[in-house]
Amino acid sequence: MTPATASERIGRTREQMAERLAQDIADGSYVNLGIGIPELVAKYVPVGREVVYHTENGLLGMGPSPAEGSEDPELINAGKRHVTVNPGGSFFHHADSFAMIRGGHIDLCVLGALQIAANGDLANWSTGAPDAIPAVGGAMDLVAGVKKVFAITQHTTKTGEPKLVPACTYPLTGLGVIDRVYTDLAVIDITPDGFRLVELSPGVEFGYVQERTGAPLLQP
């Protein structure tokens, strides 16, 4: 075990996490990327793979940010940022958009996480703080409906607490919904037996990850 000091950089950066996840997106997939780190994933999809991005506010075939000066306030993504439309895109209303989600038509969604339990439960919308303004957006719909759900998150909180836990203590987003977790330290599958390591980030040792994981981490 190699405990890191606070100043020591170990594991992947946010960009590297996104790049690693992007390798696992199949050609031809329909993908919904959440706000934050998930948004970075689009940059790293390997050349030669075509991915169609869905944004739940009514667009399939979302393209990259527009050039400065050509933003359209009525062409935005779920994070309310300006986007563009790729050839082959389509617009639709919210009920149709969530029919795509709820109906299992989206192949993959990538979401951030506050906590992920060993059984795949996800908490990512609320810390349950009493004076917080509750806001859920489309997270619960996405995790309930999309075929495969990847979480991308730092392995621990800013204060060093595990985000991969035996059971979530924050309010849940969904039950048993996460398939795989990409962190700065490792890629981890949710299996019927709990967390199972897929691979360690370069330079990271198993014990280091287990120490920072709140539940047993099975060997690959």
Next chain:
Amino acid sequence: MTPATASERIGRTREQMAERLAQDIADGSYVNLGIGIPELVAKYVPVGREVVYHTENGLLGMGPSPAEGSEDPELINAGKRHVTVNPGGSFFHHADSFAMIRGGHIDLCVLGALQIAANGDLANWSTGAPDAIPAVGGAMDLVAGVKKVFAITQHTTKTGEPKLVPACTYPLTGLGVIDRVYTDLAVIDITPDGFRLVELSPGVEFGYVQERTGAPLLQP
């Protein structure tokens, strides 16, 4: 009472029944006309009133039959007859079309009837004959969803049996769904107290109609 002989013409013709009903369609209504006598109604809407016709196979703003030679096999009505589109028309799919019906957006539908009960129950899709091929189409959706439902029908069957009955003996289309009935002999409302005469057809006497009605007919 003036019993008619078989050869004697009394009351309204089919065209006159349609013409009478058309007087009761308000300007600006959204109307669905069933197959048969109901289809005749469109011809008689009084000048100055604009009515938008809905056909459940996906068209609002249905216009009259096309000129011979300009029929389009993909532009038909619920009776599978060739139609046209009026300016201001729109096409939509079946789920949206029946959202209009079920959601109470259509102001009026006009349907044929096998039997109408004094409480407004309607039977119009099956005589329950054991070897008949059951077929219901959109009738049950229309009577359940449309704001106002008019029936237009001969007062009696070809063999002289009343079609307005104390209770339907044929399989029902809907419970308590009919608002008003237009027959060759009279216009009759369904009220909480049962059948109530609105008006007699020209030359027809009350007793003549009561005799041919299977349940008490209240005076206007």
Next chain:
Amino acid sequence: MIDKRVGSPSEAVADVFDGATIMVGGFGEAGSPVELIHALIDQGATDLTVVSNNTGSGEVGLAALLKAGRVSKVVCSFPRTANSTVFPELYRAGKTKLELVPQGTLAERIRAGGAGIPAFYTATAVGTPLAEGKEQRTFDGREFILEHGLRADFALVKAKSADTHGNTIYNKTARNFGPPMAMASNVAIVQAEQIVEPGGIDPEIVVSPGIFIDRVVEVASPVHESELVAAGATYP
């Protein structure tokens, strides 16, 4: 690269298996995917459950599939129309079962199947024989029955144009059941009069977004079912 084109109707239906549930678009002849149905007859899959508003007319298209003995059950709102004799004979002979569904309930069950809704309540058919055996429940003083979402293994849909991503637009009242059926099937197959490159259809006017469509096949000049029937044609 996404390219959902297949070379022919035969190729498009090659993997339909015995016992499959197939949604077939169309209301009367409008939107009936005759070329795909004929390819399915050639292909040979049998013991099919067909979900379709009608049962075809004459002895071409859907009626020919029935006539060929490939359909064990139809889910349908109106199985008899002018020139429709095949299904009535099969039904009376007990060879094809019928699940009769009100047209709007059929459309909504299909839409629900595509939208991840396992069941919903509707007032349609309350108090009628088609409500028998169904759960009834009161909301705000009115009676409703529970209806279930409907899904299929394949959908056969006729359209006007599609792009290689599967984005589809329709022609007039031939749209009918196509969009909800495409949503509700595992493999949605569209025959279109033309197939264009991505960008060839304005994103604002797409009716079936490509995510719902799995295969597109060009049938540039589809037959008119009513003309075939009038000419007394049969298939094969």
Next chain:
Amino acid sequence: MIDKRVGSPSEAVADVFDGATIMVGGFGEAGSPVELIHALIDQGATDLTVVSNNTGSGEVGLAALLKAGRVSKVVCSFPRTANSTVFPELYRAGKTKLELVPQGTLAERIRAGGAGIPAFYTATAVGTPLAEGKEQRTFDGREFILEHGLRADFALVKAKSADTHGNTIYNKTARNFGPPMAMASNVAIVQAEQIVEPGGIDPEIVVSPGIFIDRVVEVASPVHESELVAAGATYP
């Protein structure tokens, strides 16, 4: 003659009554009917229940309606966004109640309200705090909760173009909640950049058929909410 035009946003919202439920289109600023909302502020109706995905930003549009104290409850999926301070303050002060609904459940409840579906089952939110108190039921081995259709007295919707029959088309992702909200309200009011005669919109590309729309009002150059917010504007 059918002519659903009204002369001004003020005229369009003149009959909104105290205690009304109002659906307000928009996702962020895209599709937010700012001119109609401002007219509603001027009009004075209060004790409103607002159904909308967000709660506005800055102190214009929906946020200004809230700030004016007219809204007793919001039904919403995401009531906090960048530059959104009005609702959080009202909520913390107990002045405005919140019914938090997952975004897709909100969209589907509205669509159900418009389609005559009193209730449906969805897997969304099962096992979460937002399922508390809701009926849970198993279909095919999976758990679902019962959600109810949602209707409103009025809908305020922003569009690109409409004709005098109410047929409406939208602009890009400003479409969002407009079409289902128009279906689910007793009086659907559309502000459009242009209003054309019947026939001015191709029947194949109509998004909201006129049957769902009650009033159309031309707002040729709608304000951009984000620009107003950036400029620190307030309303009135």
